[in-house]
Amino acid sequence: MSTPSTPLLASYGGGHANIIAALASKLTEWGTTPTTIGFTTAYQAFLRQGLAAGNVSAxxxxxxxxxxxxxxxxxxxxxxxxxxDITAAETRDYFAIGLHDLIAEHGEQEALKLIELQGRTAFEPIATMEAFLKELNPSCIVTTTSPRFELALLRAGKHLGIPTLAVADIFLQRERGWVLSVDYADHLCVLNEPLRDELLEQGLQGRTEVHATGNPAFDPLMTLRDDTTRRQELREQLGIADKTLILWPSASVVKAEFTDRPFVQSHDVSAVLEPLCEARSDYAYMLRPHPNAPHGLPEGARHGILDPGLSPTEALLVSDVVCFEVSTMGLQAHLAGIPTICVGFPEIAVFPHYCNTLIAKDLNEMAGQLRERSLAELQHTDASRLQLTNATDAVATLILDISRQPETCREER
Known part of the structure; x- marks a missing residue:
């Protein structure tokens, strides 16, 4: 006899929260009652999407x-x-939990040294998670692939014999250290087959079952270009209804930790695209600041506009070409079938390694490709693209499958 499926889903904010929100909504639609926990900004993100959720204090x-x-x-x-989206009480509890478990493991003085040196990156509250899980007794644990509290949940679940599943957003570059560790999740969902095979070759074979399901947060991209009415409305509001719109999503930092080369600034992009738009009157461009690094429209940007605060989906919907250095929006555009040009950092953007997207060594080469090629020539063929699948259904089905354990196994915990 199997027990009712009562999965626990948890994540931090940003794109990771969108993964968990999609899964929680689908499981609820299918008649399951998941427990959903949002750390940091995820809690309010879940509430805005109509989910019943708890925060870190739970x-x-x-x-x-x-x-x-x-x-x-x-x-x-x-x-x-x-x-x-983060209250002072939530921050206090987050640090209290993290420090509490550091003290239990290392003693008070050493714990204080660790937090002084490393801040919240020192946190991995496995003991607190075990206590919480013993009270909740979920049928399985689902997180994304973030460190600290999510990683602690997976490891605590592993210690208690609760099935665990981690869902990756993109290519797990930063996360490889803990994803390949001996006590990571029982199951891992990743973006595509090549990444799955790569992780198995690197050490997950026989330790973690890896599933190439895609990312549930990317599922809306499958039908993005179908909304022609909304696209036209937005383009008219932006004043570019008759233009081929180039989207430039800016990086969040001056340079990535993996390189000494700085990313270009908005005025650099504008300086290259202005002459292009003078020569090609059918072109216009939109600069999209990263939420963590706002900027205005550069002086002299006659053919450019500043993203007025569109959602990522809306920004992609109105665009005809997306040029980028390291933005996840480059990957999203590629998945949606929008022509993309990766500028300068294909090794950091990563996804060009898995497909045939256009690459330019710098802004001038990018402008040359835009000038010399038609929109049709910039477009990727289906054979050269990473393909989308219905990831939400695939991952939700897996959650239900791993939740179905014999009653005796659950009692042995």
Whole structure:
């Protein structure tokens, strides 16, 4: 006899929260009642999508007294409250949990040294997660591939014999260290078959079952270009209805940790695209600032516009070509069938390694490709593209499958 499926789903914010939101919504639609926990900005993101969710404080409800000493010790290390989706109470609990488990493992003085040197990157509260999981008794645990609290949940579940599943957003470049560790998740869902095979060759064979399902957050891209009415409305509002629109999504930092070369700035992009648009009157361009690095429209940008705050999906919907250095929007555009040019950093953008997207060594080469090729010539063939599948259904089905354990196995925990 099997138990009802009661999965626990958890993640941090950003694109990772969109993965968990898609899965929680699908499981609810299918009649399952998942428990959903949002760390940092994910909690409010879940609530905005109509999900019943808890925040980080749910991990210690009923056991809060045991964390008060750690909360007091953590006070000098609390960051300034800047994000509107994170309350001071949530930050306090997050640091209290992290420091509490550091003290239990290393002692108070060593724990304080660790947090002073490493900040929240020192946190991996496995003991707290085990206590929470024993109370909740979920049928399985689903997270994305982030470190700290998500990783602690997976490892705690592994220790307790609860089935665990991690869902990757893109290509796991930063995450390889813990993804390849001996006590990672029982199951891992990744973007495509080549990445699956790569991870198995690197050490996951026989340790973690790897599934090439795609990313549930990318599923809406399958039908993005079908919404021609909304595309026309938005393009008219932007004043570019009769133009071929080049989208440039900016990087979030001046340079990546993997290179000494800086990323280009918005004024560099504008300086190259202005002459192009003078020569090709059918072209216009839109600069999209990264949320963590806002900027204005450069002086002299006669043929350019600044993204007025469109959602990522809307920005892609109105665009005809996407040129980028390292933005995830480059991958999303490629998956949606929009022509893309990766400029300068294909090794950091990663996805050009798995497909035949156009690459330019610098902005001038990018402008040359735009000038010399028609839109049809910039377009990728289906054979050269990474392909989308219905990832949400595939991953949700897997969640239900791994949740179906004999009652005796669950009692042995």
């Amino acid at each position: 991990l210690i409800e009923g056991r809060r007294d045991g964390y008060e000493h750690a909360a007091e010790l953590a006070t000098p290390f609390l960051p300034e409250q800047l994000h509107p």
